[in-house]
Amino acid sequence: MISARNITKFFSVVNDDRTADGITAVLSVSLDIPDGRFVSFVGPTGCGKSTFLEILAGLQAPTEGEVWIDGRRVLEPLPATRKEMEAYRRRYRFLSPIANSLFRDRPKHDIAMIFQDYAVFPWMTARQNVVFALKLRGVPRRERDALARHYLTRVGLAGSENKYPAQLSGGMRQRLAIARALSVEPRIILMDEPFAAVDAQTRETLQEELLELWSGTGRTVVLVTHDIDEAVYLSDEIVVFSPQPGTVRNRLTVDTPRPRRRDDPVLADLRARILSIYRQDAEHRTDWSI
Ligand SMILES: Nc1ncnc2c1ncn2[C@@H]1O[C@H](COP(=O)(O)OP(=O)(O)O)[C@@H](O)[C@H]1O
Ligand SMILES: [Mg+2]
Structure with a gap:
């Protein structure tokens, strides 16, 4: 079980005119993801999906809140002591953040x-x-x-x-x-827009392969995507994020048994529901862009 408790992430930013600003990328997100589930995070660009996923992975530290996996707290991957830090830098300076994603706490948390x-x-x-x-x-x-x-x-x-x-x-x-x-x-696979850069045909093939590799393994998959069709087709559960500040807006369960059909009307309904959530959000802000 992945358990995110009250996660908030705040970024300080310096504007071009040298004034300081802040962005609340993620605000008070609490989420439990049971073992073996396929969960997708959807939402328009900038709603904190990637930030939240990296916090789950321990690649970023939250400003507030904690992530626990099977009763163990996920901590940022960087070494604790200065000596360790120097050794880490010598060894991995050319590889971060990829090396970070493979290294340190991950074996412990799988x-x-x-x-x-x-x-x-x-x-x-x-x-x-x-x-x-x-x-x-x-x-x-x-x-x-x-x-x-x-x-x-x-x-x-x-x-x-x-x-x-x-x-x-x-x-x-x-x-x-x-x-x-x-x-x-690994017992947990976190994916951030993994198929966004491939053509539509290849994307469908990779989606099928992912399902095949996942099903029956008891592994947990968390997939960040802005492709609603992808989320609806693949997931057991969809978490809809909304922007500025990034929060969880809705959680939807997809009960449709597998194997699924991409043209299943139930999935189309679900897609329409998610789009209407996006629209409601958009109506409440003026500076919103996708
Ligand atoms: N390192 C950073 N410094 C400042 N702002 C950041 C940083 N990383 C992300 N942000 C901001 O936090 C918000 C959420 O970003 P992100 O998690 O990448 O959203 P998403 O993955 O949903 O598109 C955005 O407004 C983004 O500009
Ligand atoms: Mg992102």
């Missing part, structure tokens, strides 16, 4: 994160990318190759193990990021 922009290391082959993640997680050397091969095969990259990311298409690169995340066999 979280993997997938970003929008194919966050894979360009100087490593597909296989090396996965092996490196396994190494950071402390998987013994002799197990790394077999795990890498297994997960690269599962996402359809068996023949491309020795290719560099530049030699892969966008969809393949995102498959690689998914293989890397899955290879460490």
Whole structure:
């Protein structure tokens, strides 16, 4: 169970004219996500979805509030002591925040994160990318190759193990990021707009693959997306965020049994409901933009 308690995130910003300002990216969000669920966060750009997801992952510290996973508090990944911090910097200075997402607290909490922009290391082959993640997680050397091969095969990259990311298409690169995340066999997978940068056709294929990789595993998936159709088709539950400040506006359960049909009228109704929530929000503000 992921349990976010009263999460608030405030950013100080300096304007162009050097005056100071503040943004409340997330305001008092409390949310429990039970094990094994597929939950999506939707909402217009700027409503704090990414910030909140990164707080769940421990990649950012909340200004207020706490995240607990299975009774353990998620803390920011940075080392606690100065000595540790120096060692960390020496070792990982070129890799953050990707390395952060693979490192430190994650083994303890069993979280993997997938970003929008194919966050894979360009100087490593597909296989090396996965092996490196396994190494950071402390998987013994002799197990790394077999795990890498297994997960690269599962996402359809068996023949491309020795290719560099530049030699892969966008969809393949995102498959690689998914293989890397899955290879460490996390119980929780957090994804931030993972399919936003691939074409519509590839997106549907990746969605199907994600469902297949998720179903029956008992893993928890939290997916941030601005694609309402994607959220409705994939999720058990949809959390609708609203902007300025970012808060949870609604939580909707999707009861439709799987496998689902993309043209299911029940899903279309749900989509219409979410859009009407967006519209209500928009009517209450003038400076709102999508
Ligand atoms: N590091 C930061 N410094 C200042 N403002 C930020 C920072 N990160 C996010 N924000 C602001 O917080 C708000 C929420 O951002 P974000 O979580 O990225 O929203 P979303 O993912 O829903 O589009 C936005 O107004 C954004 O500009
Ligand atoms: Mg975002």
